[in-house]
Amino acid sequence: MSKKNQTTTQPATNKRFFQKSASTLEFYDASAMFIVQFVLQYMLQLVMMILGFMIIADSFGVSMTTEDGYQFVTEKFSLFTASTGGIILITFINESTMILSPLAYWKVKSFNVFKDLGFKRKINGRQIAMTFPIAATLLAGFMPIATLFVALVQKTGYHYSGADITVDSFPKLLLYLVFVSAIPAVCEEILHRGIIARSARKFSYFIGVILSSTLFAFMHGSPIQLVHQFFVGVVCSLVYYMSGSIWISALTHFFNNAITLIAGYIVYAATGASDFAMPWWAMLIMCVIGLVGLFFSLWGMYKICYAKRKKEDASLNLDEQNQEGEVIHIGKKKFLKAFNEKMDYLFTSPEQIAQKKADAAKLDEQLGEYSEEKKEVYQSLRQEDEVNIKKKNSRGVIFSLVIVLAIWLINTISGYIS
Numbered sequence: 194m195s196k197k198n199q200t201t202t203q204p205a206t207n208k209r210f211f212q213k214s215a216s217t218l219e220f221y222d223a224s225a226m227f228i229v230q231f232v233l234q235y236m237l238q239l240v241m242m243i244l245g246f247m248i249i250a251d252s253f254g255v256s257m258t259t260e261d262g263y264q265f266v267t268e269k270f271s272l273f274t275a276s277t278g279g280i281i282l283i284t285f286i287n288e289s290t291m292i293l294s295p296l297a298y299w300k301v302k303s304f305n306v307f308k309d310l311g312f313k314r315k316i317n318g319r320q321i322a323m324t325f326p327i328a329a330t331l332l333a334g335f336m337p338i339a340t341l342f343v344a345l346v347q348k349t350g351y352h353y354s355g356a357d358i359t360v361d362s363f364p365k366l367l368l369y370l371v372f373v374s375a376i377p378a379v380c381e382e383i384l385h386r387g388i389i390a391r392s393a394r395k396f397s398y399f400i401g402v403i404l405s406s407t408l409f410a411f412m413h414g415s416p417i418q419l420v421h422q423f424f425v426g427v428v429c430s431l432v433y434y435m436s437g438s439i440w441i442s443a444l445t446h447f448f449n450n451a452i453t454l455i456a457g458y459i460v461y462a463a464t465g466a467s468d469f470a471m472p473w474w475a476m477l478i479m480c481v482i483g484l485v486g487l488f489f490s491l492w493g494m495y496k497i498c499y500a501k502r503k504k505e506d507a508s509l510n511l512d513e514q515n516q517e518g519e520v521i522h523i524g525k526k527k528f529l530k531a532f533n534e535k536m537d538y539l540f541t542s543p544e545q546i547a548q549k550k551a552d553a554a555k556l557d558e559q560l561g562e563y564s565e566e567k568k569e570v571y572q573s574l575r576q577e578d579e580v581n582i583k584k585k586n587s588r589g590v591i592f593s594l595v596i597v598l599a600i601w602l603i604n605t606i607s608g609y610i611s
Contacts (some may be wrong), residue, residue, distance in 0.1 A: 224589030330447030333483025
């Protein structure tokens with residue numbers, strides 16, 4: 194009986210041994226969540242449009258089978274989507290998918306994608322304080338560039354069909370600060386920084402910044418929001434990597450949205466118009482001052498995060514170990530290598546380092562109990578697993594970019610023919 198038990202349980206033991214030692218977030222995980230979120234967002238928008246058409250047609254007793262009836266329903270629905278209630282409803286639908294998709298992935302895969310996302314990473318008052326000047330200088334530096342790009346695109350015949358947000362009252366400002374500024378900041382940062390940028394850093398931190406920002410920009414679905422949203426993604430990715438906290442990037446994102454809304458409210462209160470035309474020279478001055486200010490604001494955030502991280506090392510006696518592992522780079526790739534190493538140092542918390550060391554020690558202890566032949570088999574399977582993960586991550590990049598670019602092109606083409 195004991196012999197039978199040995200023969201039946203041994204394969205199960207080997208199977209567990211040769212599995213991955215720990216579940217980690219890979220980019221193919223992030224790409225799956227991004228694609229599901231993207232498709233779900235458009236599906237829910239389609240359902241909302243169909244229901245809206247049906248409700249309007251029934252309320253006004255109009256038949257959508259006639260051209261006049263269809264045009265009437267379309268105009269009424271467009272008015273609704275441009276209203277405060279419509280904007281809030283669409284925003285809620287879009288942002289909810291950015292949480293529903295990771296939650297569904299967690300449920301299906303039994304893998305907690307929110308682990309190590311940065312909710313629990315300790316932050317200090319100086320980090321929080323730096324998010325406002327970073328957001329303000331980000332707007333000042335890149336909004337003129339984005340405005341110029343939009344003007345050039347519109348000269349080619351592109352027509353933007355999205356709703357323009359006009360903040361014409363203080364209650365509406367408060368409402369928008371919650372539903373158009375705060376909620377999108379948190380939800381979008383969880384998906385695009387906490388999941389996409391966090392997984393993409395395994396390619397490199399530089400690629401993580403570019404890839405996360407590219408998907409974030411094209412996700413917005415039109416040339417109008419392409420340029421500024423890309424740089425919002427770049428800045429939010431940088432502060433996320435520097436601080437290791439999703440709250441810092443979300444707060445930066447919130448201030449970017451909030452400053453725009455507050456400025457719009459002030460302009461409307463002063464002039465009665467939603468837009469304020471600035472002369473080109475004023476835009477140029479604002480751009481230069483903003484870019485310079487953004488550089489020093491980000492540098493200030495880096496110095497604050499670095500000092501905080503060194504203090505954490507000193508409290509855990511990790512300082513000497515990190516200094517011993519420091520590598521001096523030379524050559525044309527010096528900047529990128531230094532950037533990736535600095536970001537990795539800041540992003541990885543002392544607790545995560547300690548956990549990695551504990552996992553490595555546990556694995557070494559396990560391997561020490563096995564023969565050399567079994568160790569070679571284990572290493573071979575690990576290498577094969579790493580190759581497969583790299584292939585799946587590469588496919589994830591391709592699929593994500595293809596899908597988001599395809600939808601973006603469809604929306605852009607519709608802006609020319611509408």
